[in-house]
Amino acid sequence: MSWREAFDNLYGVSDDDVRVFMADMHATVTAHVAAFRRGEMPPIEELIGATRALNVAQNELRERIRDQAPASWAADYSTLFELARDIETRIPVLREIAAATIAIFDSVGILAGSADELVPSGLQARYLGGTAYYAVRAVRLTPWAEESTLPPTPSLPRYTGVPPNPRLMH
Incomplete structure (x- = not known):
């Protein structure tokens, strides 16, 4: 699947449909990675297409979440609880x-010509894994x-400790 085909498949589609598409591509990529780990060479063009589609789907969902996120901090308790429910x-x-991002990283590892090509995918996997972790933690710490x-x-009360890491806030 080309980038354009993947984008076209997701244009105007509901969040739930994007999640279904992402789950299908995740299953396909994961199956190819599992075959590679068993010593079988997966069909490269299919692996590339599924990895592209998975990358487009996870980026689309990530962008939608970011676009729906509040633009300011919770200034009062009612907003704090509303925000925590939304995060949950x-x-x-x-x-x-x-x-999905870990599956993309695994796929890029199979397809990469050098370890340098893994760096962006690995950083993205770490960042998005951290986002999920901090969301769970924020909900758990809500009073x-x-x-x-x-x-x-x-x-x-204003938080006066260590300033938040701006890389985690995007």
């Missing part, structure tokens, strides 16, 4: 994206038990 609903997708006792609109 996105965790399965973030995990799917991270898993759910205090939700009914905290005033909904007063300002949240």
Whole structure:
């Protein structure tokens, strides 16, 4: 599958349909990687096409999540809990994206002519895996038990510790 075909398949498609497409491409890439690990050479053109399509799908979902994310920090408790609930609903997708990126990394490892070609794919896999981890952590650290006792609109205390890593905030 070419890049253009992959993009065309996802244009105007619902998030759920993109997830289904991504799951199909993930299964295809994973099957080819498993065959390679068993000593069988997968059909290279099919592996390249499926890897491209998987990359396009995971990037599309990642962009959609980023576009739907709030532009500002939670300034009060009601916004904090609303944001935490929203993040919680996105965790399965973030995990799917991270898993897809690892499959892409494995595929690039088979197709790469040198180890240098693995660096961008490896960095992306680490970054997206970290995003899923931090989303789970943020939801877990939300003070759910205090939700009914905290005033909904007063300002949240400002975090004054180590500034957040900007690379993790994109």
